[in-house]
Amino acid sequence: MVMQVQDRLGRPLRDLRISVTDRCNFRCTYCMPKEVFGPDHRFLPRDQLLGFEEMVTVVRAFVERGVTKVRITGGEPLLRKGIEKLVGMVAAIDGVEDLTLTTNGSLLARKAEALAAAGLRRVTVSLDALDDPTFMAMNDVGFPVSAVLEAIDAAAAAGLGPVKVNCVVKRGVNEHAVLDMARHFRGTGHIVRFIEFMDVGSTNGWRMDDVLPASEILETIHREFPLVEIPPNYPGEVATRYRYADGAGEIGVIASVTRPFCGTCTRARVSAEGVLYTCLFAVAGTDLRGPLRAGEDVGEIIDRVWASRADRYSEIRTANTPRRRIPVEMSYIGG
Numbered sequence: 001m002v003m004q005v006q007d008r009l010g011r012p013l014r015d016l017r018i019s020v021t022d023r024c025n026f027r028c029t030y031c032m033p034k035e036v037f038g039p040d041h042r043f044l045p046r047d048q049l050l051g052f053e054e055m056v057t058v059v060r061a062f063v064e065r066g067v068t069k070v071r072i073t074g075g076e077p078l079l080r081k082g083i084e085k086l087v088g089m090v091a092a093i094d095g096v097e098d099l100t101l102t103t104n105g106s107l108l109a110r111k112a113e114a115l116a117a118a119g120l121r122r123v124t125v126s127l128d129a130l131d132d133p134t135f136m137a138m139n140d141v142g143f144p145v146s147a148v149l150e151a152i153d154a155a156a157a158a159g160l161g162p163v164k165v166n167c168v169v170k171r172g173v174n175e176h177a178v179l180d181m182a183r184h185f186r187g188t189g190h191i192v193r194f195i196e197f198m199d200v201g202s203t204n205g206w207r208m209d210d211v212l213p214a215s216e217i218l219e220t221i222h223r224e225f226p227l228v229e230i231p232p233n234y235p236g237e238v239a240t241r242y243r244y245a246d247g248a249g250e251i252g253v254i255a256s257v258t259r260p261f262c263g264t265c266t267r268a269r270v271s272a273e274g275v276l277y278t279c280l281f282a283v284a285g286t287d288l289r290g291p292l293r294a295g296e297d298v299g300e301i302i303d304r305v306w307a308s309r310a311d312r313y314s315e316i317r318t319a320n321t322p323r324r325r326i327p328v329e330m331s332y333i334g335g
């Protein structure tokens, strides 16, 4: 039986984002800059990661409290050994209506079919530009655009489409990619979501000046391909949706900086080591792994934490918000 819980702002718990590893094979400058996550960076040791059975117990506890959508994240989740098996275990949980995964696409081409067969419904692939010089500079490991495009095709062929393609836009770096991406993916059925550069974690050197606001992103596309705003697919959907007036599909904009959406935020996040966070910009989280390994009921902890939740960081953030040390890194909590 589902016991729907609400937070202090009346927001229900509907979405769980669970990170399965803090490791990644990219070094995207806005998420995991090489200068910080260098060769000596210590990732979480294996015994500190939640095991698959532990993750299933955690996901089940969330489902019993109203979660219907589960997103598997990382770091890069496809680096986690046996990920297909985990997908199958989560897909088998009664009440998980939507199971998706966010990936950089580097391993997707060879795993798409197995992930779909295991029960994955959809996939979101990150791609920040269509020209190699820009994309390689942003992923900072020299990974080519062509391989990500091949992965998107493989995902679609495996039945994981339409693929959502996440494109983080940073002023002075890849704003030219906005029109490139729109032109390339129009008419394919895939949905590009343009994401404003965010002050996640404390390592990406975020400045408000580097944010290309949603208004400029939309104007850039609208000038060439007129857009019409359309309603969300469900309450709390992160992206604002726009369709091309000529019927060539849709795009999304995720504007956490200039058009915050905290009022409808129904997302909880659990890190790969089992820490529960109630906001992407949370300062601290609540350990679930210890109680879990001690045989305690983590459901009660989730109830308590969610009931006291009042996060709305994006609504209160300004250009002058002090960059206090925010411990949660995007690569640790998976966005």
Ligand code: SF4
Binding pocket: 256, 261, 262, 263, 265, 266, 267, 278, 279, 280, 281, 311, 312, 313, 314, 315
């Ligand atoms: S800033 Fe926090 S509360 Fe607001 S939408 Fe993002 S995760 Fe939700």
